[in-house]
Amino acid sequence: MRQLFHLYWRIARGMTLGVRGVVLDGGNRVFLVRHSYVAGWHLPGGGVEVGETFLQALRRELAEEGRIELTGEPVLHGLFFNGHVSRRDHVAVYVVRQFRQDRLPEPNREIAACGFYDAAALPADTTAGTRLRIAEVLEGATPTTTWR
Numbered sequence: 001m002r003q004l005f006h007l008y009w010r011i012a013r014g015m016t017l018g019v020r021g022v023v024l025d026g027g028n029r030v031f032l033v034r035h036s037y038v039a040g041w042h043l044p045g046g047g048v049e050v051g052e053t054f055l056q057a058l059r060r061e062l063a064e065e066g067r068i069e070l071t072g073e074p075v076l077h078g079l080f081f082n083g084h085v086s087r088r089d090h091v092a093v094y095v096v097r098q099f100r101q102d103r104l105p106e107p108n109r110e111i112a113a114c115g116f117y118d119a120a121a122l123p124a125d126t127t128a129g130t131r132l133r134i135a136e137v138l139e140g141a142t143p144t145t146t147w148r
Contacts, residue, residue, distance in 0.1 A: 016089045065111055
């Protein structure tokens with residue numbers, strides 16, 4: 001049912017906006033999530049709801065997916081066209097270094113697994129777009145305008 005809703009959402013809505021966070025701990029390990037409804041490991045984030053700012057959406061998504069609470073201002077890394085999802089999808093990516101997390105969340109219906117990973121040892125099925133954003137932030141790779 002969730003996959004059907006996701007498909008409907010992608011087709012029925014006009015412009016879609018999303019937000020993702022490159023959340024880095026003190027050792028520059030990046031927080032990743034594996035969703036129950038889509039393959040691979042991803043940066044935490046999701047859709048920006050009607051009446052919500054990018055930062056409000058980022059705060060909500062980080063709390064929902066990682067029990068992560070922002071304690072400082074995230075830095076906008078870039079805006080990306082996410083054409084492999086939809087010709088109308090755009091994602092704002094923020095770098096988050098100031099946060100609090102009391103514990104990792106338990107797996108649930110949406111998040112199958114999550115955790116912090118060293119950039120040199122990401123899970124094998126980390127998505128291409130996720131790998132690109134991490135390389136841009138940590139290695140200074142030239143950002144692209146598209147998600148992948």
